[in-house]
Amino acid sequence: MPTLETTVNGLKMPNPFVIGSGPPGTNGNVIGKAFDEGWGAVICKTISLDATKVVNVQPRYARLRARDSKEIIGWENIELISDRSFDIWVEELKAVKDKYPDRILIASIMEEFNKDAWVEIVERCQDLGVDAFELNFSCPHGLPERKMGSAMGENPDILSEVSGWVNAVAKVPVWAKMTPNVTHIEDPTRAALKAGCEGVSAINTIRSVLGIDLDTLRPEPQVEGYTTPGGYSCRAVMPIALRMCMEIARVIRDEFPNSTLSGIGGVETGNDAAQFILLGADTVQVCTGVMKFGYGMVKNMCDELLAFMVKHEFETLDDFKGHSVQYFTTHADLVKRQAETRAAAKAEHDKRMIRDDAQWTGDEFVDQSDALARG
Numbered sequence: 001m002p003t004l005e006t007t008v009n010g011l012k013m014p015n016p017f018v019i020g021s022g023p024p025g026t027n028g029n030v031i032g033k034a035f036d037e038g039w040g041a042v043i044c045k046t047i048s049l050d051a052t053k054v055v056n057v058q059p060r061y062a063r064l065r066a067r068d069s070k071e072i073i074g075w076e077n078i079e080l081i082s083d084r085s086f087d088i089w090v091e092e093l094k095a096v097k098d099k100y101p102d103r104i105l106i107a108s109i110m111e112e113f114n115k116d117a118w119v120e121i122v123e124r125c126q127d128l129g130v131d132a133f134e135l136n137f138s139c140p141h142g143l144p145e146r147k148m149g150s151a152m153g154e155n156p157d158i159l160s161e162v163s164g165w166v167n168a169v170a171k172v173p174v175w176a177k178m179t180p181n182v183t184h185i186e187d188p189t190r191a192a193l194k195a196g197c198e199g200v201s202a203i204n205t206i207r208s209v210l211g212i213d214l215d216t217l218r219p220e221p222q223v224e225g226y227t228t229p230g231g232y233s234c235r236a237v238m239p240i241a242l243r244m245c246m247e248i249a250r251v252i253r254d255e256f257p258n259s260t261l262s263g264i265g266g267v268e269t270g271n272d273a274a275q276f277i278l279l280g281a282d283t284v285q286v287c288t289g290v291m292k293f294g295y296g297m298v299k300n301m302c303d304e305l306l307a308f309m310v311k312h313e314f315e316t317l318d319d320f321k322g323h324s325v326q327y328f329t330t331h332a333d334l335v336k337r338q339a340e341t342r343a344a345a346k347a348e349h350d351k352r353m354i355r356d357d358a359q360w361t362g363d364e365f366v367d368q369s370d371a372l373a374r375g
């Protein structure tokens with residue numbers, strides 16, 4: 001029987017399924033629920049030292065549905081990081097670690113471009129016992145107005161400097177969460193890993209406008225009739241997330257072989273997760289999926305991932321991690337491979353085609369007859 005157990009950057013998990021930062025990890029109570037249901041690890045909603053600057057609006061979500069089935073396939077949010085005070089978070093995270101000492105609790109943190117603030121938040125979180133950090137360099141809305149979130153993740157120099165401050169004081173593993181709102185995700189990936197982060201997570205949400213209400217002529221979600229571009233997630237983003245994970249996996253394979261990748265974006269099933277792992281992910285995060293299906297979905301995801309492993313006779317996640325990365329190449333190489341295959345097929349066809357009766361052979365008689373029938 002295969003196992004889903006995995007150890008990533010020294011963090012021992014019962015399975016690779018991680019609650020991604022967002023509403024599913026928004027307080028101690030729901031984090032406990034996630035552990036009870038069997039999630040491999042939880043990343044809390046992003047926290048900062050001063051929550052008084054975080055003011056959310058309502059509504060702050062808008063959803064895209066499939067035309068026929070009406071299934072939710074895309075989800076835009078204009079939600080900020082946690083609006084709960086740091087002191088309350090310290091109490092709740094401590095209580096969670098007391099109750100679940102063996103489970104992996106990862107603090108998602110974000111601060112302005114201020115070394116003292118980053119050092120303080122890292123030291124205070126690790127003192128209370130969190131197992132790792134995820135640096136939110138990637139929220140695409142609201143926070144960039146204050147030069148936070150993706151304003152940092154879009155700039156490899158700033159990302160590198162902040163990662164350096166964090167890694168100088170962090171005693172536990174650090175993952176840098178990447179924004180997809182860049183042309184080449186390899187650049188911030190390299191900056192984070194060179195600055196000492198143990199891993200990267202990808203992707204955060206994609207900057208988006210979900211749609212326009214054709215009655216009111218106003219964009220969604222409407223807050224007093226207005227909106228601001230938000231972050232897009234859910235099933236519809238999975239192909240983009242897979243592409244970016246593949247690009248990151250190649251950087252890790254070629255330049256940082258000891259670093260890890262946490263894949264995120266549209267994951268809802270064990271088969272979705274298998275695809276991220278085939279493209280190099282060590283763990284797989286789920287955020288919007290939990291908002292659609294609830295915490296219990298992890299059981300089906302584990303069963304489906306195990307069934308995939310049984311089918312291919314994989315014993316551990318490492319047996320197939322990154323397997324499919326080798327099948328990506330350049331377009332020019334595809335053209336070359338196709339030309340070679342066609343030339344070989346033509347040579348084979350020509351070999352079978354009878355041009356004079358001396359070419360008939362006993363062994364290939366049927367094939368030769370067939371070839372003459374097909375021309």
Ligand SMILES: Cc1cc2nc3c(=O)[nH]c(=O)nc-3n(C[C@H](O)[C@H](O)[C@H](O)COP(=O)(O)O)c2cc1C
Nearest residue numbers: 020021022046077203204233234265266286287288
């Ligand atoms: C409502 C909502 C709130 C989110 N809040 C955060 C956050 O506080 N910090 C963070 O790093 N990512 C946040 N995210 C991004 C998710 O963690 C994840 O990167 C993204 O949604 C893609 O994954 P998914 O399709 O599984 O949701 C949020 C996403 C949603 C939908």
